[in-house]
Amino acid sequence: MAPPIAYSLIATDLDGTLLRGDDTLSDRTLDALGRVAAAGAEHLVVTGRPAPRVRPLLDILGSTGLAVCGQGAQLYDAGADRLLWSVTLDRELAETALGKIEAEVGQVYAAVDQDGVDGLTLIEPGYLMPHPTLPAVRVRRRDDLWCEPISKVLLRHPTLSDDELAATARAVVGSLATVTMSGPGTVELQPCGITKATGLALAAEHLGLGPRETIAFGDMPNDIPMFDWAARGVAMANAHPELKAVADEITASNEDDGIAVVLERLFADTLAHIAR
16 A cells, blocks of 8 residues: 655745746756656645746646646636636725835835736836846836736835835735735735735645645745645745744755755655555
8 A cells, every 4th residue: 555645735936946046947856746746746836926927837847737826816727728716906006005105115116917817017117027037018107007907016126125125015005905025026016815825725625635735835925824824834945034934844945956855755655655
């Protein structure tokens, strides 16, 4: 009889976690994910990236299942190339929230991710993409950001650190939006109450699984709700201190196959049985 698998659901962030700095996946990590999937575990990407920016990576992973995108605002079915569920950020509320933030810290530069499987990332003048490999369309003025429904707003400040900008935004935005920090140069506004945990819980329900069967991997404060929901949270060595403080375990960095290190250990008995 095969030994029971350690976890039935493996939830991984992308940037700074599953992906290396050059946006690639290592052979070792791909092999580990493939082997635990063969053992019966589900791998679920849970990312701040919108669905259109996730689709090419899911192709590399060979995934035709679900993915949680847009910080939990989108549940994407890769096989059908459609959103099973999505929540948009009210554009008037987004403008109001931006005004409150700028009243405190001066001018910020904004971008938006449009809703939908073909939604664009729009950036206003002055905004620099934190991931230059990701496609974006520059608009002439801020008003052009609101031309279509959006899933979130991305913010950058010319001098404040991400921690400072996020703290100020949380203090003034209130219930207008949820404020997250998901990576270097990435402070975001998303629909109020929406987090990676809400998206993960919905995806798990679709799969007939729950928190007790879930292990989550991440690197930034936006992964904290996901760690709170899952049975086990694993932070990368390169993770933000806030996430490390609540993690059950700290593994190697994203550059050093931190996810594979943990999966190879936790699934060792199962993988050995398969190999026999």
